[in-house]
Amino acid sequence: MQQPNILLTGTPGVGKTTLGKELASRSGLKYINVGDLAKEGQLYDGYDEEYGCPILDEDRVVDELENQMKEGGVIIDYHGCDFFPERWFHIVFVLRTDNSVLYKRLETR
Ligand SMILES: Nc1ncnc2c1ncn2[C@@H]1O[C@H](COP(=O)(O)OP(=O)(O)O)[C@@H](O)[C@H]1O
Ligand SMILES: [Mg+2]
Structure with a gap:
């Protein structure tokens, strides 16, 4: 049977990257951070002056x-999720953290 694809999503700072890497090291599934993938491949479509960051080219991502998603066995880490095809994932986890905890984490970032 094909290995599952997992989506880890949720607001920045909730722990997606920490969990995703840990899960990958324990399960042997492949971890992919969409932010890093976009940066490496320059998968951008312009620049958002208001937020001061490049705009993700969702189609190219x-x-x-x-x-890779067709093959299976991939853990995807990204704060957005609406542009991913539903058919890719066997299970989706939306991580959450108490706002007071999250505030401190993002402040230190
Ligand atoms: N389960 C957890 N318990 C406590 N701290 C955590 C947990 N998961 C992540 N963190 C911490 O929270 C911060 C943000 O985690 P990170 O994995 O980078 O989040 P994200 O990828 O969602 O932005 C890091 O400092 C990390 O060490
Ligand atoms: Mg992260």
Whole structure:
């Protein structure tokens, strides 16, 4: 049977990257951080002056991931989720953290 694809999503600072890497090291599944993938491949579509960050080219990210997702066994880490095809994932985890904890984490970041 094909290995499952897992989506870890949720607000920045909730622990997606920490959990995703830990899960990958224990399960042997492949961990992919979409932010890093976009940076490496420059999968951007302009720059958001208001937020001071590049705008993700969602279509190119989906194209880039398609073959690996078809194969299975991938853990995806990203704070957004609406542009991913539903068919990719066997299970989706939305991580949450108490706002007071989250505030301190993002402040130190
Ligand atoms: N389960 C947890 N318990 C306590 N601290 C955590 C936990 N998961 C992550 N953290 C801490 O919270 C911060 C943000 O985690 P990170 O994995 O980078 O979040 P995200 O990838 O969602 O932005 C880091 O300092 C990390 O060490
Ligand atoms: Mg992260």
